[in-house]
Amino acid sequence: MTSSDRVTATYLIETAFPLEQAAATMAGEQSTGTFVRVPGETDELREAHAARVEELVELGDVETPSLPGSGLPKGGGDGRRRTARVTLSWPLANFGPSLPNLLAAIAGNLSELKAFSGLKLVDIKLPPAFLDRYQGPQFGVAGTRRLAGVFDRPIIGTIIKPSVGLSPEATAEQVRTLVEAGVDFIKDDELQADGPHCPFDARISAVMRVINAHADRTGKKVMYAANLTGEIDEMLARHDHVLAEGGTCIMASMNSIGLPAMKVLRAHAQLPIHGHRNGWGMLGRSPALGMSYIAFQKLWRLAGIDHTHVNGVDNKFCETNDSVIASARECLTPMFDAPHPGCEILPVFSSGQSVMQAAATFQALGTTDLMFAAGGGIMAHPHGPAAGVRALLLAWEAAVAGVPLADAARDAPELKAAMAAFGG
Structure with a gap:
């Protein structure tokens, strides 16, 4: 042997x-x-x-x-x-x-x-x-970029807030604001799946009418990660509904459904799977017990996810920056020696992210192969969501060019306002 x-x-x-x-x-x-x-x-x-x-x-x-x-x-x-x-x-x-x-x-x-x-x-x-x-990721970094239409920079994402309580129509109106602001990616919150106040099929139909109409007008189809977490038969049917409505992404809570269910979903899926790691803190937070995210994400990569959260630099949770970057780096590292497929997936930076973390994230990771998801960093921009998206794009452009954020903001009112709002 x-x-x-x-x-x-x-x-x-x-x-x-x-x-x-x-x-x-x-x-x-x-x-x-x-x-x-x-x-x-x-x-x-x-x-x-x-x-x-x-x-x-x-x-x-x-x-x-x-x-x-x-x-x-x-x-x-x-x-x-x-x-x-x-x-x-x-x-x-x-x-x-x-x-x-x-x-x-x-x-x-x-x-x-x-x-x-x-x-x-x-x-x-x-x-x-x-x-x-195990099939591993079907789309990974390259396939997700292709469907999102974003190359040579991070995919800029956000999340529907409030997490629960919105009707399908109210969710679609928030999506309308976000797609018109120029965002690349929007996701359901992991708490919003198929509740009676916002049924999955009705929500996705309402949201995709907005996204498809925007794509027809502009040529840009925003990726929407629909949270289909549920029993296996429910998830497969929900995937098919997203696909039929023209959607380009689905989302599942990994710890909630388990590895065998993810394997079934991956075998059925024709769309990228956004793997949400909620619940990982029970496994990873203690230094003396559980499982590191480096080990955890390898299991789910094999099962078939295409992107997953790694937390964010200077995040609102308890994870250190070194741990966040190590997790992101592992998502982009091949699991197997050549000539076997690498199974790389897209790391998703989230949790209190704004223009203030772009430079530190790029300096530590050394690549723009990532999704940068900001909720308040977009929606709470003093000049509105469009200015929030523009500010993030400018912050990342400066980070890659090695230009200090303050210098980049001199002639960029959106970036200057974002620094004033989130710099504290």
């Missing part, structure tokens, strides 16, 4: 047990072992199916356990609680190219083991065999 037939997963751990013992516990628990050797666990079986500890790097000590419920080794240990980076590998034959069963192996019972007061999955590497079963 070659290395290309193995899955690897990297973790950050915290434990009062000797590190080698702790790592061996992880490998045994998630493959052939249990707390005691059992009949049938032969040397041959272990050789063929046991997980291996590929790397163990000690990182330092902590004074107190990060999570409750952890135990001590027999005799109480040496009084130290160590942290480390551990990489395990499994033979693909244990579970096959199956994302649900992969998750059972790499993120199953590990976080409940008493030996650990911290255990977080931070990265995975999968063999190309997964590409034989």
Whole structure:
């Protein structure tokens, strides 16, 4: 069996047990072992199916356990609680190219083991065999750009607000304001799917009448990500309604529907899938538990999303800028070695974004292959939404050219007003 037939997963751990013992516990628990050797666990079986500890790097000590419920080794240990980076590998034959069963192996019972007061999955590497079963993104960066008609700059996006409460007709009127302002992309809020006050089919029909009429007049067809999250049969029918109305994007809440449902949606879809990550904070916020976004987004890329949120620089949430940029960079990084498809997807920057973050985002990421979604940064512009969109375009033009924002604003009233409004 070659290395290309193995899955690897990297973790950050915290434990009062000797590190080698702790790592061996992880490998045994998630493959052939249990707390005691059992009949049938032969040397041959272990050789063929046991997980291996590929790397163990000690990182330092902590004074107190990060999570409750952890135990001590027999005799109480040496009084130290160590942290480390551990990489395990499994033979693909244990579970096959199956994302649900992969998750059972790499993120199953590990976080409940008493030996650990911290255990977080931070990265995975999968063999190309997964590409034989999972299609990956259908549109990705290039296909999304083509449908949005935006090249050589970020796609400028926004969101319908208030999140819920608008009727289909009121939603369409807000869309009218936004398309006339020159925005490239509009999305439903993840809280708005198919409620009785704003039924999905009626909302999409009303919105697409506005978008199609604008496209007929101007040649620019704004991409609208319709939130079709629901049961599988509902999502497939909703996709078909969007397609029939001339829509160019759908949106699904990843954690709500699960990987198998996303795989079904991807196989059916003829439109880009905007994967919304709501709920990821439960997995990612704790440094001692859960899963990093770098690992998380790889699973969903294989399942078929085309773009996904990565938060934003200087965002309104708790995520650091370094974490945001690392996530965005990973979305644009191939998952597999050549000649296999890269499965790159478009990172979506959002959460309190305005003209003030454009330069820092570009400097950190080094590319304009991204969507820059601003709600208040467009709608709350003192001179109106059109000035808000214009200001963002000018801010990104200055960022790419290396021109300081204040210099670019001297002869640009929209940008100057945006800096005054959002600079605080």
